[in-house]
Amino acid sequence: MIGLALFLALAGQVGVLNPFQGVFLRITSPVESVLNGVFRPVASLLSGAGEAGNLRDENNRLRLENEALRNQVGELQQNAEDIKGLRDALNLTQGDQSVKYVAADIVHRDASPFTDVVTINRGSGDQIQVGMVVVSTKGTLLGKVTKVTATNSFVRLITDTQSTVSAEILGTGADGSVKGTPNRGLSFDLAQGEIQVGDQVVTAGLGGGFPRGLPIGRVASVSGTSQDLYKKVTVEPGVRIGTAENVLVRTDFIPESLGLED
Amino acid sequence: MKAIIAVAGTVFAAVWQVTVAPLFPVWNITFDFVLLALVLVAAFGTPRRAMVCIPVAALAYGFLANREPGLLVLAYLPLLPLGLYLEETRVPLNHFGRTALALVATGAWARLLLVLGAVVGGASANVGFVLFGVVLPGLFLDLALLSLVYLPLRLLGWSGQSMSLSRGGYYSSL
Helix, strand or coil, rough: CCHHHHHHHHHHHCCCCCCHHHHHHHHHHHHHHHHHHHHHHHHHHHHHHCCCCHHHHHHHHHHHHHHHHHHHHHHHHHHHHHHHHHHHHHHHCCCCCCCEEEEEECCCEEECCCEEEEEEECCCCHHCCCCCEEEEECCCEEEEEEEECCEEEEEEEECCCCCCCEEECCCCCCCEEEECCCEEEEEEEEEEECCCCCCCCECCHHHCCCCCEEEEEEEEEEEEECCCCCEEEEECCCCCCCCCCCEEEECCCCHHHHHHCC | HHHHHHHHHHHHHHHHHHHCCHHCCEEEEECHHHHHHHHHHHCCCHHHHHHHHHHHHHHEEEEEECHHHHHHHHHHHHHHHHHHHHHCCCCCCCCCHHHHHHHHHHHHHHHHHHHHHHHHCCCCCCCCHHHHHHHHHHHHHHHHHHHHHHHHHHCCCCCCCCCCCCCCCCHCCC
């Protein structure tokens, strides 16, 4: 049996099992659809009931944020009109036309305190490649594609303990890296600059693994004194990662390191 | 026929593990339905059948969750030697007690091994969290799940079987 385990480990490393994995995922997908259809609504109901207190707090916080954002909207609308006028004057096109997405459903998840990997129902047949970035339907960073079969892809979420994303604080120049922590949380290892609760965390684009400027979340807590070499910073993801059902795969972005290997 | 049902049940448990189990976490830990299926095959079927189901479960779960099937075989492997050991040493426990002990010990080993796999892959973990955040809650969940399933199966007329391998035809027992 130990010999079999070693054989399977070796076969997995060499990639001999990949075609079988693709076929197996295809065969089991109808069963997964049925189970998801039955149990996801039940889980949502239970989750909503269990988090009533948290939702109330979140609602109060969002009300305050909403008021502040409404005040900003007026200012931004004025700025947008100014920018539009300037763009027209310079003959520039509106928006980034090169960004392309493929929509996908999360079909199953492997969640433990140390791993957070989801499987989506899009694969190499849908132009998905290893290294592509996965975001929520609102554009918040969720993770990265780590393996692709013909019909499915595996995505390591940013809350997985093996995930590291170079990140920066929007508007302040502080940067560092966001890492997944046990129990599917996020921490921010600050390399330089100042940081405070409420700061928006976005991808820095360093290393070429992720495009710059993708929203990750906001700083939820900063602990430690000013004399501490490293402060303990936790980040609240911008999207409820645990309950996401639909995602977008950004197909126009291939990490630079993989591009060089090609 | 029973062997086919056991193998199909094990595969279904793997599918259940990645679709339904993550939807109902307790203390951020998911129930291990694959381990439960293997324990039930070993406790109510034959150990040889369980020997077939362990690699099948490892392959199915590995394929679905993109984990190393070889690591999963090693994770679930101690179940049979443990069950056998508890029988041979005549530990004063009934069938449920022996089954439960084999389950929680294998569950603890499996969770430790998978944490080790994650740490080797780059995850950071401290011993306290692994013990009190992963292993102990996992033991409780495994035991609770077995307790929920074991009694109804006995009431349905399933009888507990020995986990010791008797000499003789391997294929005839399938």
